[in-house]
Amino acid sequence: MALMGKLAIRHRPLSVNRRQFVLSTLALGGGLMIGLTPYRESMAATSAKPWEGGEGTEFTAYLSIGPDNIVTVRSTTPDIGNGTFTANPMIISEELPLDWSLVRGEYIPPERDLAEGGKYSTSGYLAYFSGRSTEPEKLHELLQLAASTRERLRQAAAEEWSAAVADVTVEEGRLRHADGRTLTYGEVAEKAATVELAEEPAPKPRADWAVLGKQSRNKLQMPMIMNGSTVYGIDLKLPGMVYAALRQSPVQGGRLKSYDFEAVRGLSGVRGVAVVDPDEPRAGLPEGFRAPFGLTASQNGPQAAIAVIADSYWEAQTALDLMPVEWEAGEGARWTSTQTFYDHLSDRLTNPVDPNIVVAEGDAEAEIGDAADVEAEFLTPYMDHFTMEPLNGTALVEADRLEMWLPTQHTQQALFVGADETGLHPEKVLVNQTWVGTGFGRRVYNDDTRMVVAVAKTMPGVPVKVVWSREESMRQGRYRQVMAGRFTAKLDESGMPKAIKSSIAGAGAGHMGIANSPYRLAVPNWLIQTQNVNSNLLTGPWRGPGWNSNCFMLESFINQCAEKAGIDAIEYRKTLLAEFEDPAWIRLLDLVKEKSGWGTDQGRGIAQGVAIGNWGMGGYSSTAPVGFSGTTVATVVTAEVSRRGDIYIPRVDLAVDLGSLINEDAVRQMLEGGVVMTLGAAMHEEINLNNGRVVEGNLDSYRLARQNDPSLPLEIHVHFEGLSNGERFSEAGEPPMGPPPPALAHAVYKLTGQWLNRMPFGRQNLA
Amino acid sequence: MAVTINVNGQSHEVDADPSMPLLWVLRDKIGLTGTKYGCGINQCGACTVHIDGQAVRSCNTPLARAVGQSVVTIEGLSADSSHPVQRAWTELNVAQCGYCQSGQMMAAAALLAQSPNPTDAQIDQAMDNVCRCGTYLRIRSAVHRAAELA
Ligand code: FES
Numbered sequence: 001m002a003l004m005g006k007l008a009i010r011h012r013p014l015s016v017n018r019r020q021f022v023l024s025t026l027a028l029g030g031g032l033m034i035g036l037t038p039y040r041e042s043m044a045a046t047s048a049k050p051w052e053g054g055e056g057t058e059f060t061a062y063l064s065i066g067p068d069n070i071v072t073v074r075s076t077t078p079d080i081g082n083g084t085f086t087a088n089p090m091i092i093s094e095e096l097p098l099d100w101s102l103v104r105g106e107y108i109p110p111e112r113d114l115a116e117g118g119k120y121s122t123s124g125y126l127a128y129f130s131g132r133s134t135e136p137e138k139l140h141e142l143l144q145l146a147a148s149t150r151e152r153l154r155q156a157a158a159e160e161w162s163a164a165v166a167d168v169t170v171e172e173g174r175l176r177h178a179d180g181r182t183l184t185y186g187e188v189a190e191k192a193a194t195v196e197l198a199e200e201p202a203p204k205p206r207a208d209w210a211v212l213g214k215q216s217r218n219k220l221q222m223p224m225i226m227n228g229s230t231v232y233g234i235d236l237k238l239p240g241m242v243y244a245a246l247r248q249s250p251v252q253g254g255r256l257k258s259y260d261f262e263a264v265r266g267l268s269g270v271r272g273v274a275v276v277d278p279d280e281p282r283a284g285l286p287e288g289f290r291a292p293f294g295l296t297a298s299q300n301g302p303q304a305a306i307a308v309i310a311d312s313y314w315e316a317q318t319a320l321d322l323m324p325v326e327w328e329a330g331e332g333a334r335w336t337s338t339q340t341f342y343d344h345l346s347d348r349l350t351n352p353v354d355p356n357i358v359v360a361e362g363d364a365e366a367e368i369g370d371a372a373d374v375e376a377e378f379l380t381p382y383m384d385h386f387t388m389e390p391l392n393g394t395a396l397v398e399a400d401r402l403e404m405w406l407p408t409q410h411t412q413q414a415l416f417v418g419a420d421e422t423g424l425h426p427e428k429v430l431v432n433q434t435w436v437g438t439g440f441g442r443r444v445y446n447d448d449t450r451m452v453v454a455v456a457k458t459m460p461g462v463p464v465k466v467v468w469s470r471e472e473s474m475r476q477g478r479y480r481q482v483m484a485g486r487f488t489a490k491l492d493e494s495g496m497p498k499a500i501k502s503s504i505a506g507a508g509a510g511h512m513g514i515a516n517s518p519y520r521l522a523v524p525n526w527l528i529q530t531q532n533v534n535s536n537l538l539t540g541p542w543r544g545p546g547w548n549s550n551c552f553m554l555e556s557f558i559n560q561c562a563e564k565a566g567i568d569a570i571e572y573r574k575t576l577l578a579e580f581e582d583p584a585w586i587r588l589l590d591l592v593k594e595k596s597g598w599g600t601d602q603g604r605g606i607a608q609g610v611a612i613g614n615w616g617m618g619g620y621s622s623t624a625p626v627g628f629s630g631t632t633v634a635t636v637v638t639a640e641v642s643r644r645g646d647i648y649i650p651r652v653d654l655a656v657d658l659g660s661l662i663n664e665d666a667v668r669q670m671l672e673g674g675v676v677m678t679l680g681a682a683m684h685e686e687i688n689l690n691n692g693r694v695v696e697g698n699l700d701s702y703r704l705a706r707q708n709d710p711s712l713p714l715e716i717h718v719h720f721e722g723l724s725n726g727e728r729f730s731e732a733g734e735p736p737m738g739p740p741p742p743a744l745a746h747a748v749y750k751l752t753g754q755w756l757n758r759m760p761f762g763r764q765n766l767a
Numbered sequence: 768m769a770v771t772i773n774v775n776g777q778s779h780e781v782d783a784d785p786s787m788p789l790l791w792v793l794r795d796k797i798g799l800t801g802t803k804y805g806c807g808i809n810q811c812g813a814c815t816v817h818i819d820g821q822a823v824r825s826c827n828t829p830l831a832r833a834v835g836q837s838v839v840t841i842e843g844l845s846a847d848s849s850h851p852v853q854r855a856w857t858e859l860n861v862a863q864c865g866y867c868q869s870g871q872m873m874a875a876a877a878l879l880a881q882s883p884n885p886t887d888a889q890i891d892q893a894m895d896n897v898c899r900c901g902t903y904l905r906i907r908s909a910v911h912r913a914a915e916l917a
């Protein structure tokens with residue numbers, strides 16, 4: 001059993017020489033993107049274990065320079081493959097030229113934020129939320145920090161040389177005197193931190209930027225990915241660590257009835273068994289403390305579970321699989337099949353129960369009456385995140401301390417979940433962010449962290465790594481919100497919609513992307529109503545949550561209206577958007593039209609479909625269109641349908657406006673990946689129910705896009721010429737999840753006359 | 768039971784059940800965690816290693832099968848990430864989260880050893896590893912690029 005003394009507990013010096021710079025606000029001009037300088041060196045000093053702190057002089061929590069000349073740039077948001085660790089040093093290097101081989105990424109852990117009065121999370125839950133690496137305020141703060149640090153380094157070097165500051169210039173990682181002498185940043189860092197400047201320098205005007213939006217850089221962690229040294233949560237090894245394999249109630253919401261540990265106690269490596277009782281009261285948080293996403297039963301409450309603990313994961317899992325366990329199914333068992341639930345959803349669309357009226361403009365009911373010109377019923381099913389790295393986490397629980405190592409998407413949320421589960425004061429909790437093998441929203445609420453701690457607290461003093469098998473990960477999801485929608489419309493003499501009714505029912509049914517659609521400006525009567533209807537399955541954010549359903553429904557419906565009216569679907573949208581203040585929508589439609597060759601002869605058996613949408617516009621609760629916000633995506637999908645009914649996608653064109661870019665290739669990469677993920681999901685993915693249990697457990701029954709999938713796009717062309725290049729630096733991860741599926745459905749309609757209104761599309765016979 | 772296996776040119780004495788999947792022997796017994804667990808049922812390819820030059824899915828390979836053979840994992844693909852596949856992957860900025868990429872690169876290296884200039888169809892066939900980040904198009908280009916670099 002582990003001895004505490006042997007553990008490598010994180011050495012976490014609070015800063016020496018920390019100073020706060022007075023930040024000045026910059027007036028930014030509208031810089032233009034010019035040609036890219038490819039930057040492909042793969043050397044970097046970033047650690048395989050990014051939670052381990054390096055040494056050095058700390059200028060602020062975001063920047064340290066070590067005597068070895070390693071420059072550490074810290075962030076609060078996890079890098080889950082989205083490039084946080086790379087974007088931040090790129091911003092620094094705009095003002096403080098860096099030797100890229102000596103740059104290292106690190107985190108500002110949430111306990112430091114707590115200890116310093118929450119000053120790194122003034123932006124609320126977003127501060128530690130993965131997915132966003134760049135916020136305008138953060139950008140300004142880092143640019144100022146870099147400029148101020150540069151001037152201090154120059155002055156320190158000048159003093160060292162007894163020279164004039166004007167004779168000292170900076171180059172990548174070094175200071176140079178006019179006479180040729182050099183010093184590294186590291187050699188003068190300590191002195192620089194004590195320099196008092198008469199005045200803080202102003203960062204350069206945006207027009208002079210040479211890095212941001214001008215260069216693309218590989219992720220700092222790329223070299224470690226290349227040789228397999230990146231430590232993801234599941235790879236963590238601590239002295240004395242034991243491994244637990246977890247099983248939660250197979251019917252979500254059920255209870256553990258009985259188990260027979262004696263049957264497996266003697267198996268190789270087995271150490272013990274742990275039971276998690278959801279009914280045992282949890283501690284809650286002390287007065288004045290709040291988890292960023294709250295602590296609620298459905299988001300991160302404990303589930304009935306049992307775990308076997310052993311010397312290796314394989315031994316633990318083998319014993320768990322052999323151990324007799326019985327469960328009380330509970331309420332969820334009434335969902336005998338997926339169809340039972342779909343029927344229930346459809347019934348609620350027909351007979352709404354107390355719907356939430358989100359928008360009631362004009363009188364859509366009266367205008368449409370019983371004579372809708374266009375009518376469609378849509379369904380988007382439950383889907384699993386299929387985090388490539390199965391759920392896992394490690395915790396060491398002691399009498400007065402909890403330390404965790406987690407592949408999480410929100411360390412701050414993890415901290416409070418850990419405090420709640422152990423009853424320890426939040427100030428006694430430490431969180432180490434490991435590398436993460438995809439998140440997509442699955443690791444935000446930290447229900448996984450809850451279960452890790454619940455198991456680990458049965459073995460105080462011993463670090464316990466808890467691993468969900470793939471089957472367990474898939475059957476204990478927080479699934480993509482299932483959603484059904486019925487849309488009806490009345491068209492006017494010119495074929496444009498004069499009234500639309502959108503009725504949506506599903507798990508956490510929301511209005512994002514519909515209530516704030518700019519089409520509303522052109523449709524005088526629109527009724528939008530939602531109903532929250534779910535089975536026993538737990539749901540959660542799934543890349544582009546809510547919107548990935550709503551965008552599909554609305555854009556498919558608009559295509560159906562355009563086809564009914566016999567009007568080109570791009571022209572139809574341009575008419576709908578004519579009054580909208582943000583010209584980017586029409587600009588992107590024109591761009592994607594031109595780039596994809598829309599309207600030209602595509603050849604026999606090939607057709608194109610279109611869709612557009614905006615992720616993040618005006619925030620989640622906005623019920624009116626807000627121009628110049630969020631990320632707008634327009635797409636044309638080119639498709640073919642074989643005689644056997646297989647869908648092929650020779651090409652996807654995507655035009656985006658997210659404002660401005662920091663790291664172009666990173667954005668392009670994420671958009672491409674999103675197109676692949678959303679089209680693969682639309683084609684194949686669906687989680688099914690059987691007496692409240694999840695049917696699919698692994699890739700033999702849950703199909704994902706693959707290299708040899710006929711419907712994998714052969715080419716994806718991302719177009720940045722429509723960027724508005726303003727102050728906005730919006731997201732790239734979630735936006736591509738919306739428009740591609742409805743654009744594909746549109747192309748397939750043109751080829752077959754059939755509308756794909758229900759996902760997964762692959763189930764519909766097109767032959 | 769103790770057996771000896773050769774991994775990346777080094778001998779390791781392992782005390783494990785001969786039926787234990789090579790994946791878990793590599794990860795939890797030998798401590799080589801570059802080889803990943805994705806599905807455990809021979810479906811995703813995250814656990815791909817080479818046994819005598821062939822791409823094998825280690826989750827579905829018992830330890831016993833590796834005895835007397837030479838096993839290569841991502842950590843041993845090259846000493847300094849200079850294998851053409853690693854160079855091409857870096858050049859084309861393939862990886863997103865990176866979790867699937869050791870398996871992808873091991874599959875690509877085995878493919879190129881057999882077919883130095885693979886066609887798209889050969890790539891599609893040999894590279895059916897899952898990437899949830901959706902990096903497939905870059906993977907395909909990177910395999911072609913690696914073929915040029917080799
Ligand atoms: S883990 Fe071996 S194929 Fe998926």
Ligand code: FES
Binds near residue numbers: 437866898899901902
């Ligand atoms: S790069 Fe993330 S799963 Fe492939």
